[in-house]
Amino acid sequence: MNRHLSTFFIFTFGALGGLLFGFDTGIISGASPLIENNFNLGIGQTGFITSSVLIGSSVGALGVGPLADKYGRKRLLILAAILFLLGSSLSMVAVGFWSMVIARIILGFAVGSASALTPAYLAELAPAERRGSLGTLFQLMITLGILLAYVSNLGFLNHNLLGIRDWRWMLGSALIPAALLLIGGLLLPESPRFLAEKGDSEQALSVLKMLRKNTTDDPEKELAEIETVANQPKGGVKELFTIARPAVVVAVGIMLLQQLVGINSVIYFLPQVFIKGFGFAEGSAIWISVGIGIVNFVVTVLATFIMDKFNRKTFLMFGSIVMAVSLGILAVMNFTMDIHTTAVPTMILIAIYIFGFAISWGPIAWVTIGEIFPLSVRGIGSSIGSAANWIGNFLVSQFFLVMLAYFHNNVGGPFAVFAVFAVLSMFFVHYLVPETRGKSLEEIEMELRHNDKKAEMSGK
Numbered sequence: 001m002n003r004h005l006s007t008f009f010i011f012t013f014g015a016l017g018g019l020l021f022g023f024d025t026g027i028i029s030g031a032s033p034l035i036e037n038n039f040n041l042g043i044g045q046t047g048f049i050t051s052s053v054l055i056g057s058s059v060g061a062l063g064v065g066p067l068a069d070k071y072g073r074k075r076l077l078i079l080a081a082i083l084f085l086l087g088s089s090l091s092m093v094a095v096g097f098w099s100m101v102i103a104r105i106i107l108g109f110a111v112g113s114a115s116a117l118t119p120a121y122l123a124e125l126a127p128a129e130r131r132g133s134l135g136t137l138f139q140l141m142i143t144l145g146i147l148l149a150y151v152s153n154l155g156f157l158n159h160n161l162l163g164i165r166d167w168r169w170m171l172g173s174a175l176i177p178a179a180l181l182l183i184g185g186l187l188l189p190e191s192p193r194f195l196a197e198k199g200d201s202e203q204a205l206s207v208l209k210m211l212r213k214n215t216t217d218d219p220e221k222e223l224a225e226i227e228t229v230a231n232q233p234k235g236g237v238k239e240l241f242t243i244a245r246p247a248v249v250v251a252v253g254i255m256l257l258q259q260l261v262g263i264n265s266v267i268y269f270l271p272q273v274f275i276k277g278f279g280f281a282e283g284s285a286i287w288i289s290v291g292i293g294i295v296n297f298v299v300t301v302l303a304t305f306i307m308d309k310f311n312r313k314t315f316l317m318f319g320s321i322v323m324a325v326s327l328g329i330l331a332v333m334n335f336t337m338d339i340h341t342t343a344v345p346t347m348i349l350i351a352i353y354i355f356g357f358a359i360s361w362g363p364i365a366w367v368t369i370g371e372i373f374p375l376s377v378r379g380i381g382s383s384i385g386s387a388a389n390w391i392g393n394f395l396v397s398q399f400f401l402v403m404l405a406y407f408h409n410n411v412g413g414p415f416a417v418f419a420v421f422a423v424l425s426m427f428f429v430h431y432l433v434p435e436t437r438g439k440s441l442e443e444i445e446m447e448l449r450h451n452d453k454k455a456e457m458s459g460k
Contacts, residue, residue, distance in 0.1 A: 007193070007211060013184030013385050014122055015137040017077065017114030019177050020084050022145020023152075024053065024107050027170055029268055029289070030153025034167035035100065051397055052101045055116065057110015058390040064113040065383025068235075069376070073121040073195050076113060078185040083110035084178035092172035110147075112183075116386035123370030124191040127217050128440040132307035135367035140304055143297040143358065145177070146267060150290045193375055193441070196226045228376055229442045232449065239377050240384075245453040247372040250433055251385030257425045258365040259392025261323055262418030263357050265400040266292065266350060273404070273411050278343045288347060296352050299358035311437050312364050316429040319360025320422055326353040327419035334412030344441050346411065361425070365389070371436050374445045 028050050036046040060083075068076045087107030091380030094100040118138050124132040138167065156169040192211070195204035208219035240248055266273075270292055271285035280288070307315070330349045333342050400414055407413025436444055 004192055005052040007214065009184075010125065010211070011122065011134050011137055012190060013180070013188055014077075014125065015141045016177060016181045016184055017118040018138040018141030018381060019145040019148075020174065020181060021111050022142035022147075023116050023149045023174050023177060024084075024088075024111055024145075025147030025264075026267065026293075026380055027152060027174060028053070028104075029271070031167040031170045034165070034170075038165060038167065039096055041097060041101075047315040047398075049097070049100050051394060052104040053108040053111060054390055056077035056105035056110075057112035058108075058387050058394070060109035061114025061116040061386035061390055062112075062383050063109075064116050065380035066137070068117055068120070068379035068383075071381075072190050073117055073124070074185065074188055074190045076117055077121065077188070078182065080110050080113040080117065080270055081178060081182035081185050083107070083113065084181060085175060086110075088172065088174040088178055092168050092175075102373065112386065114432050115389065116336060116379075116383040119366045119370030119386075120373075121191055121370075121380040123367070123441065124378070125189075125211055127212065127215055128443075129438055130308055131371060131441075132312065132364075132367055132437060133304050136304045136307050136363035138366050139358075139363035140297075140300045141318065143293070143300045143362070147290075148285065148299050154290070166438075191247075192223070193226055193230070193378075196223065196377055197230045201227065223398040225440060225442045226375075229445050232374075237377065237380065238375060240381065242449055244377055244381060245375055246434075246451070247374075247381060247448060248384060250372055251369045251381060252388040253428050253432060254361075254365045254368055255385045256392040257421060257428060258361050259389060259396050260418070261292075261357065261361065261425060262327070262396060262400075262414065262421070263362070264393050265396050265414065265418075266354065267296075267401055268397055268406075270350075274343075278339055278346070292350060292354055295354050296358050296362075296366040299355050300362060303359050303363050307363065308437065309368075311435055312368065313429055313433055313435050314432065315360040315364055317426060319356045319364075320425045320429060322356025322359075323353050323361075324422035326350075326356065326425070327415045327422055331412040331416035331419055332414070334410055338416060368433070368436070371441055371444060372434065372448075374448060375441070423443040 003060055032046050032050055035041065035049065036043075041049075041057040064076055064080075083106060087110055090103035090106060091100060094103050094412070119135060122135050122138060123131055152170055152173045156166045156173070159166055159169070161169060189207045189210065190203070192204040195201075195207065205219060205223050208222055212219050212222070270289040274280040274285040274288055303315075326349045330346060330353070333345060333349075369382050369385035370378075403414040403417065404411065434444075434447075440449075
């Protein structure tokens, strides 16, 4: 490990998995119509190429957790980078439907692994008082990845450089961030909490000293707290269903709701909404999605700066209210008014909805799954949360266009369904989500253990 790495380098490269996650989910929106034409695919086949990443992601997210708890966060980040390189290369040279599906499933393994590993890794490196803003880097990288993918799509469109089709360049451009993740993975330190868990206190202290060199925190005191918790009696995976059960409920709930409020229907299908619902030309519709991508990115930058100034629950509740109100107005407006009148207000309301999501549920869901699990099952716990996210993502992506058709291309229908989930999310936050701002990971874990003991005593 390089002792002279700056903390800026460590957190930026640690969050790069998010950039690839966003890039590989965003890039297909511009490439898929070109692939469809090139390979003469049916709509069902094109849809499957898009969603095959989500299948791989669910498997990758679930599989990587136990491996991360056994072999460490760093090794698995390197493996994810290798899978990104392999999947991007294979999708760039695909020759037909099945070779593209296989390439996209391999990319899915990488995206799913990164989505489960990165939040836990960033949470374990960050000091308690800055864990929210540093954890938000993951979501910031996702939004930057989506935006870069849109830019790459626009840049390569209709440019068959060196005689190679434009969509191959679009998909191949993911090799650059994948190579950066591999270089970063080789240089990054292992998580000090994983090292302490495995009994390597000397190395854990060395990493903590490097991470805390510009803060007033005492690395030795922090290590002592980590070791106290690491030495608690372990129940193995059984802990997930005993001490950590409330954390599992919160992780699965927060991750499913993050998707069921409809965010990825907007990310994946916004051009189709304006083409089918409002009769826009394709070029105009793509530019609207770039505009929404910019709003998503800029608001997430804002969230990074203010994340640790307010309670997590306050942010979540605020985001739920903004989303429910904007989606509700959108739905009512599109059912009661003429489409020519509603096109511009729909754009504005979608931007307000994106603001509500990007300031709250976007980053906080990922921060939360990285911090609420006990150390011994943090990898597998983050995996379960991340897999729930991919399942929610899959449901929304698969059924959005079906819902749009069911409501005769009236976007009010799907957005009314998403508004209901936004209202449900308020109750979920109020009753089930714990407040974690400003607490060390060890304090959060000891509270879980204390609550479990209390529940045991009252059950006796």
